[in-house]
Amino acid sequence: MAVYQDKTTGKYYFSCCYKDWQGERRRKKKCGFKFARDAKAAERDFLNQQYGASCMSFKALYELYIADCRARLKESTVISKDSLFQHSILPFFQRFDNIGSITPAHVRQWQNELLTKYKPTSCRRIHSQLSAIFNFAVKYYGLARNVACIAGGIGARKADSASYWTIEEFDKAIEQVQALQDKAALTVLFYSGLRVGELLALTMADYDGSANTITVTKTLSRTATGYVVAPPKTPKSRRTVTIPCKASAMLNAYIATLYEPQKQDAIFIGLNRNRLAYVMKLAAIGAGIKIIRVHDLRHSHASLLINNGANIKAVSERLGHDDIKTTLNTYGHLYQNQDNALAAMLDKI
Structure with missing residues (x-):
């Protein structure tokens, strides 16, 4: 694990070795970071993604999750899912550098903010996306528990009044x-x-x-x-x-x-x-x-x-x-x- 500075551009980059899913030894290099700390954080996230450590950042987990969705879901579905994350989930959770440190109390705090901004049906839909990404981390990357599930759901499946014309x-x-x-x-x-x-x-x-x-x-x-x-x-x-x-x-x-x-x-x-x-x-x-x-x-x-x-x-x-x-x-x-x-x-x- 090492971070270097490009003498030509003044930007930082990281270069590290890892084993891919077939056990082959490979090298990863990523450039263009303004600060050395950003390059180190990016390197840490990359390695956590490769080895499935539950200490990866929430943003790194999201990148893995949305990439998996792109491979399996219709593009229009992914666009809708990404929009919910960008507007309603990432602004709160992307500050966590370790998804294992997120607690049900954090989720409840986020839920309370959500309830002041959206209708009950929208709150339910957004919360289900948060629960889905934690389920993804539990199943594939060794996260111990789904804290969104422990915190409990919010919102309503159906609107209070029916929206239709006779x-x-x-x-x-x-x-x-x-x-x-x-x-x-x-x-x-x-x-x-x-x-x-x-x-x-x-x-x-x-x-x-x-x-x-x-x-x-x-x-x-x-x-x-x-x-x-x-x-x-x-x-x-x-x-x-x-x-x-x-x-x-x-x-x-x-x-x-x-x-x-x-x-x-x-x-x-x-x-x-x-x-x-x-x-x-x-x-x-x-x-x-x-x-x-x-x-x-x-x-x-x-x-x-x-x-x-x-x-x-x-x-x-x-x-x-x-x-x-x-x-x-x-x-x-x-x-x-x-x-x-x-x-x-x-x-x-």
Whole structure:
């Protein structure tokens, strides 16, 4: 272990030997440090990463964790995960040079700060990321315990109030929308339950106007360099969804305005999530109803199905969930709200 100064640039670098995962002896050199102490800290973190010592810094652990995520998860998922760490986790925990020194009390202190800044659902999501990185350290780098788990979870799985439109609210909102493309896109989202990325990735070949079906085989995902068409979120996301005649009629009317569309052409070319969010906000204000997110149209669709007696398995398959548990965790409370209707049904039997 040694740190040197580059006589030409005046910057510091470290150079050390280590054994890789195959037992081969290798040398690592990293340059460009302004101070010798920074080079020493970087060398220590590198060696800790190689040998799995639980005394590595939290920042070094994060670099290992996010690199592992990049190799295994979709790029859009990694971008979302990285954003949570950069804004809500690293500012507090990156000061720890030894992850073994982080205690449940430190986590509780961080949680208390979090609770003053974010909604309960966001707090739960952020805390789950902290717990995930400690689980990673326990499993692969010899950390003795997951202090986030010991400190306990925070937040709530679901928001206090449901964020969705009823069919009456949607009808009022859609009357406020002028552009036919916006009108068609929002109508398809409400009556199909598609994710926004799935809608924006649709091509003419994916829509069968005679059968009123939409086939989902891809999604529009955000990457570090922009948006790309990628495989859908899960294997079960590949599905064919039948839409009602009113949604199909709206979509047909919009497609009729396009100039000689080809099978490979995007149906909603030039449209994006921000545009839809802006249109929905204006429509909600104009209709005098609550403002919801674009993704909440998917929740609105699920609510519409469940409140009209749809089977949970059918709802799960239509939404493209990986399993019924996901559907129940998200929408189980809507089934619980049908208790009076179930009692009335039993009276009739």
